[in-house]
Amino acid sequence: MKKERRKFSASFKAKVAIEAIKEQQTIQELAVKYELHPTQINTWKRNFWIMRNPFLPRRKARQRMTPKRRNFIPRLGSYRYRWIS
Template sequence: MKVSRKKFSADFKAKVAIEALKEQKTIPELAIQFDVHPTQIQSWKKQFVEEGSRLFSEKAVDTKRQDAEEARLYEQIGKLQMQNDWLKKKLQ
């Protein structure tokens, strides 16, 4: 019989890591509550602490990237509208 691995969403991992960081319950208690191995909780907690600051630093970069992409798309829409109008005039 094949045993499949459990796959957890990023939201679930973050929720468990935050609960572990709160330290209101022990890791074994959280493991029972969330049905996850204690070692896995420690791993997620460590990963959350190490990479959590990246969330805030990348937000500004993502905003700039989104603005540039948005400007490029609006430019492309404008060109396509001009081409569409030109083709409509040619067909008449």
């Protein structure tokens, strides 16, 4: 049987992120306390910080790999590139 995915409210995420930003406890201690993965806490912390500080640069969206870009392979030792058709 498939385990149901946990969903967290925005207020809970903000609470955990604020505690992580305060640095009174380590990320690992917070992870054990709230039964979360440390990477998840760091992600919420980073997102909270970006949302509260609009002057921080945001990441650029990834470009989708089109079939034309996917088939473009640079040839080693050559100044020219080759398109695979």
